[in-house]
Amino acid sequence: MSEKILPVDLRDVRVHLVGIKGTGLAAFAELLHARGARVTGSDTAEKFYTDAILDKRGIRYTEGFSAENVPSAASVVVFSSAYDPATHPEITEAVRRGIPTLSYTEALGEFSAGRFSCGVTGVHGKTTTTAMLGSIVNSAGLDGAVLVGSGVPVFGGGSVLIRGDSFFAAETCEYRRHFLSFHPSIIVITNVEADHLDYYRDYDDVRDAFVEYASRLPAGGRLIACEDDAGVRDVLARVASSRPDIRIIRYGFDASGPYRIANESLADGAWSFTLGDDRDPYTLRIPGRHNVLNAAAAVAAVTEIVAATEVVASGSSPPGFARDVRAGLESYTGTRRRSEVIGCVDGITILDDYGHHPTEIAATLGGIKEFYTPKRLIVDFMAHTFTRTARLLAQFAEAFSAADVVIVHKIYASARETFTGSISGVDLADVVRPNVSRLEYFEEPLDAAEFVCGLLEPGDVFVTMGAGDNWRLGRAVLERLTGEQAGKSGGTA
Structure with missing residues (x-):
């Protein structure tokens, strides 16, 4: 942009963040707050790990979106790329009032320039x-x-x-x-x-x-x-x-x-x-x-x-x-959703990983197998975006060779994607199946919970992988196995 909106000195600058619970904007809120800006924000009522971080910093935010959320004295409104600036009520309200607006990446760019x-x-x-x-x-x-x-x-x-x-x-x-x-x-x-x-x-x-x-x-x-x-x-x-x-x-x-x-x-x-x-x-x-x-x-x-x-x-x-x-x-132990250890129970290790491109899937699974040397590596995968799945289908077919068992679901769609072709999770399963020892298909991730719990044995590593919401399956499996272990312990006391 030709003229900077965010000053280098952010003390007492009033910044309102639309989508403040997102990983990027929550971190940006922390940066602005530490530099003396007066930060407010808004997001959905759904709870994320960032809620606790924002609360700890004393950063105020509203759950739910409304034109009334935009502070009257706001110097700038920064919004997540997940929202359409032409239709979102808070962004359009800022424009109506003449308050400058920036996307998150534009705001991050302005911060970096200083x-x-x-x-x-x-x-x-x-x-x-x-x-x-x-x-x-x-x-x-x-x-x-x-x-x-x-x-x-x-x-x-x-x-x-x-x-x-x-x-x-x-x-x-x-x-x-x-x-x-x-x-x-x-x-x-x-x-x-x-x-x-x-x-x-x-x-x-x-x-x-x-x-x-x-x-x-x-x-x-x-x-x-x-x-x-x-x-x-x-x-x-x-x-x-x-x-x-x-x-x-x-x-x-x-x-x-x-x-x-x-x-x-x-x-x-x-x-x-x-x-x-x-x-x-x-x-x-x-x-x-x-x-x-x-x-x-x-x-x-x-x-x-x-x-x-x-x-x-x-x-x-x-x-x-x-x-x-x-x-x-x-001392580095990793990050959320990058070979993250969700839990260990009864000799079973449960991991979660964000890998969603064939190259990183193959590298990550190979690394996990080499590092943990499991009895079996069981992988639950949810593809992200129809376009990526269709264009890289041949590469996906070869990406799971390190796994002993693969579970596939429907494709997790992106709101930002326009796709006119025809591809499904079943199509993905069909091309992967010939290259692995065993593959099972469940349309929804949580539908696989009973199957996974019945399959897992001591010494196995179970990985939920992808940029969709199948991470919920790993937590559901851990909760169920932990409950079963507690029940066994209680029964023998």
Whole structure:
């Protein structure tokens, strides 16, 4: 936008957030509140994990939407992209009164423009990488803030870490080119491939969006990129040609230089690996070799932020800082819905994961199987969007090979999607079935609860996976199995 609406100094600025319980806007509310803004908001009456976070911060919000919710003295109204600004009563009321409005991504972009900012992006891995970055920032005591698109235990369960204002790092999303609102001095790209095909035409369109985002870096800006990913290498070739003034910093198993991963091993529930010529190993206690790549990206990002801003860490000497970086990685336990442990009962481990693209499904399931070495890996999957399912159907067919049993449901639709073709959860089940030992189909996730409870045995790992609402099944199964275990204990007392 040509004229900034959000000032750098937010003290006493009145901001109203429409959809304040959403992960992104709730975190943004925390950021604004910490900077002295007077924050209000509105959302549905449905309860989310963010309710407790907003209540803890003393941020006022109304349940239900109405034009009357918009404060008379509001300086700006920020709204979630889930709502249509042409029809939502609070957004249209703000326009009627002449109150400036911004989408969440526009507001985040304006916030980033007022400070040294790092954007973390990629079709997969951006949430985990940003959360790892935040864990390191917290451990090292750096004067900055980090915003993640999920709840993070080391952030106290919220989605934002606030330790100061010398820099700002945020997860930035490629969907509908939202990341082009961000104003980065550093960008991290984890991977690039075809996705969000309800919006993008094809892979080339996705790649070009990432090239455009990278090109927003200023002269001398740092582009931290995964050398192992073919799509990222494609982006780098184009950026290097058009913007030779951007510093390209590569990480990965195939990279050279200080962020080259080597000596990786998995033992006793932990990954160990080294970076560059440094022989002192890093430790990471979450599943998946792909998360070693994410960890290298996080280390690179924090190191480059410190080099660029000269922000002082609590362990300000190089050895002290290096120890803090390692401690930040080792203490990282994951985020909500990323291989999240929901519970363990009677020798059965129940996990939940947001993975919804074939590439991340295959990598995540392979990582879980390697990490937990279960008796059986049982996966419940709910596809998200008809377009993604139809366009990537052949890739979905091969994505579940690590699973011993797969359960599939109807496709979880997106309100933002327009799809005129024909595809169903049954179609997905039909292409996956020949490639797995056993597949069962239940239209609704909770319809599978009795089947799953009867199937699970000690030593199994059960994973609910996808961007739909089948996460409810994992919790229902845990509740039922816990109740059965309590009943057995009571009967033998």
